[in-house]
Amino acid sequence: MKATIPRLRAGLIPSIAVIVVLALLPIIGVPRVWFLYTFLFFTYLAMANMWNLLAGYSGLVSLCPAAFVGLGGYTLAVVTWVGLPYYVGIIFGSIVAALFAMLISIPVFRLKGIYFAIGTLVVPEILRFVFLLWKPVGGAIHGRGAGYTVKGVAEISQSQIYWFALAIGIASIFLMRYILRSKLGRGLAAIRDSEGTAASCGVNVFKLKLYSFVIAAFVTGMAGTISYIYQGYIEPASAFSVRWLITIMLATVIGGEGTEEGPIIGTIIVVFMYFILARYAEISLIIQGVILVGIMLLAPQGIMGIIRKTRPYGFLLQWASRC
Amino acid sequence: MTIFDGLATPIVMGILLGGLYAVVALGLSLVFGVVREINIAHGDLVILGSYFGYTAMTVFGIDPILSLLIGMPVLFGIGFAIQKYLLNRAFRISMDAVLIIAFGLSIILENIFLKVWSPMSRGLTTPYALKSLSLGSVRFPLVYLLDFLAAIVVMVLLREFLRRTYLGMAIRAAAQDRKAAHLMGINTDRVYAFTFAISMAIAAIGGVFLGLTFPFTPVSGMPFLIIALGVVVLGGLGSIAGTFVGGIVFGLAQTVGGHFFGLAAQMLVAYTMVLVVLALIPRGIFGR
Numbered sequence: 092m093k094a095t096i097p098r099l100r101a102g103l104i105p106s107i108a109v110i111v112v113l114a115l116l117p118i119i120g121v122p123r124v125w126f127l128y129t130f131l132f133f134t135y136l137a138m139a140n141m142w143n144l145l146a147g148y149s150g151l152v153s154l155c156p157a158a159f160v161g162l163g164g165y166t167l168a169v170v171t172w173v174g175l176p177y178y179v180g181i182i183f184g185s186i187v188a189a190l191f192a193m194l195i196s197i198p199v200f201r202l203k204g205i206y207f208a209i210g211t212l213v214v215p216e217i218l219r220f221v222f223l224l225w226k227p228v229g230g231a232i233h234g235r236g237a238g239y240t241v242k243g244v245a246e247i248s249q250s251q252i253y254w255f256a257l258a259i260g261i262a263s264i265f266l267m268r269y270i271l272r273s274k275l276g277r278g279l280a281a282i283r284d285s286e287g288t289a290a291s292c293g294v295n296v297f298k299l300k301l302y303s304f305v306i307a308a309f310v311t312g313m314a315g316t317i318s319y320i321y322q323g324y325i326e327p328a329s330a331f332s333v334r335w336l337i338t339i340m341l342a343t344v345i346g347g348e349g350t351e352e353g354p355i356i357g358t359i360i361v362v363f364m365y366f367i368l369a370r371y372a373e374i375s376l377i378i379q380g381v382i383l384v385g386i387m388l389l390a391p392q393g394i395m396g397i398i399r400k401t402r403p404y405g406f407l408l409q410w411a412s413r414c
Numbered sequence: 415m416t417i418f419d420g421l422a423t424p425i426v427m428g429i430l431l432g433g434l435y436a437v438v439a440l441g442l443s444l445v446f447g448v449v450r451e452i453n454i455a456h457g458d459l460v461i462l463g464s465y466f467g468y469t470a471m472t473v474f475g476i477d478p479i480l481s482l483l484i485g486m487p488v489l490f491g492i493g494f495a496i497q498k499y500l501l502n503r504a505f506r507i508s509m510d511a512v513l514i515i516a517f518g519l520s521i522i523l524e525n526i527f528l529k530v531w532s533p534m535s536r537g538l539t540t541p542y543a544l545k546s547l548s549l550g551s552v553r554f555p556l557v558y559l560l561d562f563l564a565a566i567v568v569m570v571l572l573r574e575f576l577r578r579t580y581l582g583m584a585i586r587a588a589a590q591d592r593k594a595a596h597l598m599g600i601n602t603d604r605v606y607a608f609t610f611a612i613s614m615a616i617a618a619i620g621g622v623f624l625g626l627t628f629p630f631t632p633v634s635g636m637p638f639l640i641i642a643l644g645v646v647v648l649g650g651l652g653s654i655a656g657t658f659v660g661g662i663v664f665g666l667a668q669t670v671g672g673h674f675f676g677l678a679a680q681m682l683v684a685y686t687m688v689l690v691v692l693a694l695i696p697r698g699i700f701g702r
Contacts, residue, residue: 209452380520
């Protein structure tokens with residue numbers, strides 16, 4: 092009997108049904124607080140998926156998603172300030188993030204493993220200093236730091252912002268599915284198992300890693316611009332904050348690093364935790380840190396790792412693949 | 415008149431400040447050299463040392479440097495426990511697990527500081543912290559000199575410890591070849607725990623001198639972690655002399671950079687230099 096890798100093959104019809112229901116939420120008229128839940132879920136999901144692509148599948152523990160988020164957000168703000176519409180900002184923001192990824196890949200891709208993590212950790216800190224000192228458009232700096240309001244967001248309706256987030260979230264799921272089943276994904280899988288063997292079999296290790304890094308930057312940057320359309324204001328300390336990394340890493344690790352479904356489950360839990368712990372703001376991050384350490388020690392494969400070992404998962408697989 | 419006028423002060427300040435950075439980075443370097451793990455929580459553990467000194471000073475009225483007599487054993491114990499119960503286990507899972515668990519520790523510590531000591535900026539303002547010395551045309555604060563002297567003392571002691579004592583030799587053996595050390599009857603897990611504990615005791619010293627030199631807040635751990643990483647990367651991970659040189663290079667980059675580009679840009683210059691050095695010589699100046 093051929094050994095098959097257990098993997099949830101969600102059929103096309105159920106997925107489309109779920110997406111349609113999610114897209115109709117604003118029209119049906121659900122409570123407003125649901126928007127915030129789902130909005131955060133989809134933007135974080137896109138970022139977590141991309142972090143998973145890097146850390147779980149490409150062996151690149153990148154500690155700089157905040158750099159892409161912040162650059163995306165700043166590009167959006169600057170674009171609206173020079174009088175262009177916000178959707179140009181979304182596209183430019185993603186492109187700037189991707190170009191920046193190419194630029195920093197020159198130094199950080201010379202580093203291996205843990206050195207790569209250090210190199211990427213420094214990047215958001217540098218950007219924060221740059222944006223504290225440099226104001227791209229509009230008058231001199233007053234006080235500390237160059238904060239911007241994103242202009243023209245008042246006209247965008249809540250439902251529109253929600254649809255943007257939905258689009259990027261869903262797109263990131265399909266993108267992951269596509270990448271992992273493409274030549275790129277197979278190359279990455281080979282690299283993850285053994286870099287030396289992959290290289291000697293003709294896999295261009297550097298090129299594939301660079302591709303996944305740039306793709307991740309593009310999507311993370313786009314998710315960043317969308318979350319700044321919602322927030323409407325950007326300043327260096329929060330844009331390049333380590334909080335982004337905490338949330339994204341937590342979502343991926345809880346769900347299961349290196350599994351396709353992991354970030355989805357992880358992000359649901361992180362968003363729920365965000366609202367449950369909002370009342371206990373002081374200890375909320377302490378609890379999140381404890382969860383991060385606990386999950387990593389007790390179940391390094393996350394929740395998906397546990398689920399995959401159980402019996403009901405097998406039934407679910409059979410049921411889903413029949414649809 | 416040349417652009418070099420007035421450069422003497424930043425150079426002296428940079429070298430002395432380099433001593434402080436070397437102490438802050440030494441623990442990180444030691445743990446990397448022996449255990450081969452990057453302790454992302456190192457900056458926060460250094461700040462824990464600062465807060466310990468702060469509490470000893472404000473609550474009990476003990477001089478921060480004297481309080482190290484208690485602070486060092488306390489952090490030694492905490493470090494031993496962290497390595498024994500968390501990181502040694504994480505080690506068996508994967509290198510990523512070590513990184514992520516240390517990151518989790520850093521989040522926990524930072525928020526405990528916020529809760530216990532409030533987000534206010536604190537400093538160890540002792541009477542001697544405000545004095546300054548002058549040497550010809552160069553004036554510098556007394557604490558900068560103390561930082562530098564502390565760095566030399568700590569480095570010489572650590573070096574002699576690693577050379578002469580049984581534990582020191584065991585640490586060096588485990589650093590060179592874990593498996594061979596294990597076969598020679600060295601309990602490597604225990605050696606790792608002691609290494610981490612020593613690194614924390616040094617972090618306590620670094621924390622107190624940091625608090626004497628700069629104000630600190632609960633979130634200062636991250637900037638000082640990056641400084642320490644920068645120092646260690648410059649000097650090559652896992653070498654004592656390299657860490658010292660790295661510290662001085664970093665201190666000089668900061669003060670001389672500040673002299674030319676303005677005080678606001680001094681950290682930007684230093685951080686950018688770290689990235690450039692990483693790109694050009696990934697294994698550092700003294701790298702093995």
